[in-house]
Every structure is written in C-alpha cells, then in structure tokens.
Amino acid sequence: MKHNPYRTEKIAFSLLFLATIVVLLPVILIIGIIVQKGWPAISWEFLTAMPEKGMREGGIFPAIVGTLFLVLGTLTFALPLGVMSAIFLVEYAKDNVLTRLVKLAIINLAGVPSVVYGLFGLGIFVMFLKFGASILAGSLTLAIMVLPIIITTTREALESVPQSFREVSLSLGVSKWQTIRYSVLPHALPGILTGIILAVSRAAGETAPILFTVAAFYLPKLPDSIFDQVMALPYHLYVISTQVPNVDPKVRYGTALVLLLIVLSMNFVAIVLRSKFRKKKKW
Template sequence: MNAKKSQKIAFAVLLATTLVVVLPVLIIIIVIIKEGIPAINWQFLTTMPSNGMRSGGIFPAILGTIYLVLLSVIIALPVGVMAAIYLNEYAQDNLLTRIIKLSIVNLAGVPSVVYGLFGLGLFVIFLKFGVCLLSGALTLAIMELPVIITTSKEALSSVPLSFREVSLSLGVSKWQTIRYVVLPHALPGIMTGTILSIARIAGETAPILFTAAAFYIPRLPGSLLDQIMVLPYHLFIISTQIPNMPSKLTYGTALVLLMLVLTMNLTAIVIRTYFRKNKKW
C-alpha cells in the first residue's frame, strides 16, 4: 500500500468514527422532535394529567422539576462557591487540602443511584424529612457540588494574580480583595458552571426516585415537605408503567425535558461567550 492510499484510508476511518459520535445525538433529537411536537400545546404544558396519565398535561411535573432544580441550586451554590474560595484562595498545599480535592473528584464519579440511596438514608429516614421536595433538592445539591466547586475554582484562579497584588498593595485586606476584585471577575465563570451543573441534574431520575418523586399527585406542591412530580420520573412512569399510553404524550414529555436541559446549556454558552467577548484584560 502506498503512502497516498493509506493516508486516504486513515482519513476515511477517522471521519467515520467522528460521525459515529454525532449520529446518535442527531437521531435522538430528530426523532423526539418529530414524534413529540404534535403533543405540545398550551393545554399540555399547563394542565394536570387526567384519565390515569393517558391524557391531559404535564404541568405538575414541569413545575416540580423547576422547584426541585431551583431549590437545589439555592442550597448548592453558596456552599460550592465558598468551598471554592477556600480551596483557591486560602488552602495551603497540605494533606487535608489534598484529601478535600480527592473527595471532590470522587464525589463527581459516584453513580447517581448511590446518591439516591444516600439521600434516602440521610434526609428521608435519618433526618425524617420524608420523601419530599426538600429531600430531593438536598440530594441533588450534593450531586451539583463537585461541578460547582471545580468550575468556580477555575474561574477564581483565572483572575490575574496582578489584580490581587494591586488591591493588597493598597492595604486592602485579603477578604476585601476577594470580595471586591476577585469574585466580581470570576462571576461569569461561576454562573456558567452552575448552569451546566443544573442542566446535568435536571434530567436525573435515580437520585430523586427514593427522595422526592411521586407517581401521581392530584395537586400542585405547596410546601417543602410535599412529594412532587418531576419530569424524568414522570417520563419513566408513563413509558413503562401505564398500559395503552399514547406515544405522542411520551415523546411530548421527553421533548419538554430535552428542551429544558438544552435551553440551560445554551444559556450557559451564551453567558460564557458574552463575557469572553467583553473580557478586557
């Protein structure tokens, strides 16, 4: 085989393997849009399910997902950012710091069903919150933490050292320097990381299975200790547990969930590009 020919073959093989990556994404999106679009209308998005889920809307599941995600972020964001500040600005390189960093990496690798069982054990049973919005949000918050800490830490360390030196050289304290110089410039990065972490957990089923999700609830969630309906679990129920389920509604639900997650990812990308363009140093 001559060099030219082998070059061509290599190119073809490499291109083909790359397409293998793109293809499933395209197929998933196309099929879900094609099958799901007919189900999407105002009524589907804003009413309760009826007739044993076989008709009506998915409003409580959408609302439940939004509540769950927002609450988990309200819990995880301050903890994550403060931990990142500690690790990036204050922590010295010692055994403790290394153990913390190792834990964060490992936390990111724990299977989601294990988080679910952990949440069941700690929040639902031990702390007696029961299966509810709060237990689910706390479980998801723990899942978000590694991503928020890692991306916030990167955002903080990308603020130039010289800015800190200028501030310190003016006799400004370390904490004030972090508060008024470092944090404002790390904010876009922190926001991007946070949104990405939300997008990651919004579609999770396993962690909320035992901690928050209900099969069907005839009313909207009213307190932190209410059980809730959530999109991913609802999707699981209607596609496996309900006989004679119109496939239109299943795909419609999948489409709503997909759009929710994609919109969040897109928002993160928009924020990142916007701030990168306006970055002045």
C-alpha cells in the same frame, strides 16, 4: 504499494472526519426522533393541565412545576455552599494534606453513581432526619450530587483570574477579602455562572436521586410546602414509559421533548455566557 505521504494524509484526515461525524449522529437522531414523535403532543393544554385518566391524557403541568421547584431548591443549597467552599479552597486554603484530601473527596463525589445519591438521600434526609419524601429531601439530595460540578467550575473560574490581579490589589494595602470581592470574583463570575447552569441542567434531568426522596408516582396537584411530594419530569417519563399500560406514545415523546427542551435551553444559555466571557476577556 509505494510510500505516499500525501495519500496517507488523506486517509488519516478522512478517518478523523468520519469519527467526528459518527459522534454527531446519535445526538441528531435522538433530538430528531423525539421532536418528530413528540411535537404533535405539545399544546397549551399539555403544558398547563393536570394529568388525567391514569396519566394517559391531560397534561404534565405538575411534573414541570415539580422539576422547577427541585431545581430552585437544589440551587438554594448547592450554590452558596459550593461557591463558598471553592473560594476557600482557591484563595485561602494552604496546600497541605487536609486540602489535598478535600480536593480528592470532591473528585470522588463527582464519580459516585446517581442512584447511590438516591439511597443516601433516602437514608439521611427521608428517614434519619424525617423530612419524608419531600421537596426538601429531594433538593438536598440533588444538591449534594451537583456540588462537585459547582465547586470544580468555580475553582477553575477563580484560578483563571491572573495571580497578578491579586498581587496588585494586595500591594495597595487592600485586604484579602476585598481583593477577592473586587479583583477576583467579578472576573470569575461568568465562569461560575456557567457551572451553575450545568448543575441546574443535571439536577433537572436526573431520575435516580429523586426516585426515593421526592418523586410522586401520580399526584395531580401542586405542592403546598417544601415537605410535600411532587411529580418530576424525568420520573414521570419513566412512569408513563414503563409502569402505565396503553399510554399514547406521543405523550411519552412529548414529555421527553419538554424535558429535553428545558435542559438544552439551559445548556445553550451556558454556552452563550461562556462565549461572551471569552470575548470580554481582556488579558
């Protein structure tokens, strides 16, 4: 075969294009199958009623509420802690051994398998601190899991604000904290928000961390306090898929669809925010 750069170019392009399409395929299939099989189950009753007959009928209301409570609880702990430590790391911490150790620890925290968080939560919050299996213990466990996401995205958002903004502010005799408050945070906010939403969707979708710390197998009532157990969508899905016999598949797929919609819509909001931020960026 004669050397033909034009043909080589065409082959390379086709291969790269094909690879991209193959990546797309599973996403489309997953969403397609779940929507197709789950859509018939979705009704007002399915979303707002208690489960009945050993979860084979009725709705998934307590699982939706439980997931929302867990997300809220997770944010309550992870948001202030994560954002504040990111501000400290970027704006105040000097580059020394301790700082580098902290950064390394955060990266490692992100790599810990989620079931390990579950065990950790069981050991510390459920048993040692005696919170029992509860919204509090589950939220704390999830919070530790999403901390690295929030810290990393917040750090990136802060670092993307030009150093010159800080210098201008400081050169006017403005204090360091006011500089951060008025010249850095406002411009980093959309980036921070994106990270928060990603954290939320992660917290809403994980099963392993809540398995031992909060999730109830079957609890057809709403929680009274943060020391109550709740049902949660991912665990409920696991239960009706593997633990309860003779569940109508459409109930399973319906539950999966609701979970998927919650997580996807959060990701969608994150994407919209990010693109708005990029358009607004004026430097």
